[in-house]
Amino acid sequence: MTLELLEGHPVHRLASRYYDRDLRIQPVRHDPLYASTLLRSPTHPPLAVGETIADLSGPVFGHLKPGPLDNDLIGNFASGGLALGERIIIHGTVQDQNGRPVPETLIEIWQANAGGRYRHVRDGYLAPLDPNFSGCGRCLTDRDGRYTFKTIRPGPYPFKNGGCAWRPSHIHFSVFGATFTQRLVTQAYFEGDPLIPLCPIANTIKDPRALRTLVATLDMSAAIEFDALAYRFDIVLRGRHATFFENRTEGV
């Protein structure tokens, strides 16, 4: 191991430290109300650590050319028909905590169909599969950090939690950001859904204001006449401190 090996190593872009994650707005890890956490939550708190490779860099997908239907879940699995259910647009922006848009970042979504059933080998819920719906979509944000998906509103579904536990309608979101430190996997809920306050998973977030940021709001301005309602879901990834050293050479 020599430093010569690393000489002229360009400073990895966006290499400054990120704001510490505010754990008060994050879900608690261990929650007796959500049974699956009991054996799956580490008992040691996560260790604070200095700079890691997650701050220095992260996967980029700018070269990825999503197919024309990758963000159209009504059409991307169509086999002779269109997905059943309430047609919706879900759209918004991805920005960092400093309000800067995050362009060309990969968003992946997955969801149940209108009946609350996932197209997954392990989902055996009573509701039928929709032959025209997979529930899988992806897109890159544009240069202004915007994204949009066309889909159907997923149905609620019950899950094993001891007792009568139901998930509100939700869409799972995975977002990358510029470095791995910004990586986020979360869920978008729907404004006005009475199941949200009852859901053990949504309520692993104890701060009501933080939970509200996961609720997509009805956005009639983006609805498509005689086609689809629209919901808006904006995403904020971790921001970094102001001092950064883009394109300087390390060790010089």
Added chain:
Amino acid sequence: MLPETPAQTAGPYVHIGTFPYAAGLTIGWNARLHELVRDKEPGEHIEINGMIYDGGNAPVTDAMIELWQADTNGGFHRSSFPGWGRAVSDFTTGEWTFRTVRPGPVLRRDGSVMAPHIMLAIFARGVNGHLSTLMYFPDDPDANSRDPILSALEPARRVTLVAKRQPNAEIHSYRFDIFLQGDSETVFFNI
């Protein structure tokens, strides 16, 4: 400063969106995301496999694991090597596998050097925000002892981050089992 969007569990069907092939889907990613190397990729090719165990010592069979690492020279995005991969814990056994290259040491901005290592992030039902850990190699104890993160840990916890060599005639092979709870709970970082 805007508040960060909070995380939620990836749930048991994470594969639909992130590894559709494993969910039984024919659309979306069709690549074998756990194989980061093709035959001609420069560097020493290695295999890593392991299991994730819950607090009852049961294998986690519905996780998705992401890998992020430097290339063979300790750099990022300097060649065709993606540095990023995904694996799925087998739905029956819980076993997961990556094929990649051994990363080089990484220079931090403060001038310290991180020993060769691989970052892993776990996404699963019951895991409300992904769990991040670092896997180091057993073959280079000197580099490990100088590593700023590993050397700051007490020995009993440090060992949870060091993979074990395992016999394999074809390729250098490492085992890295992850324990979510218990006496040998893996060290997870606030990354």
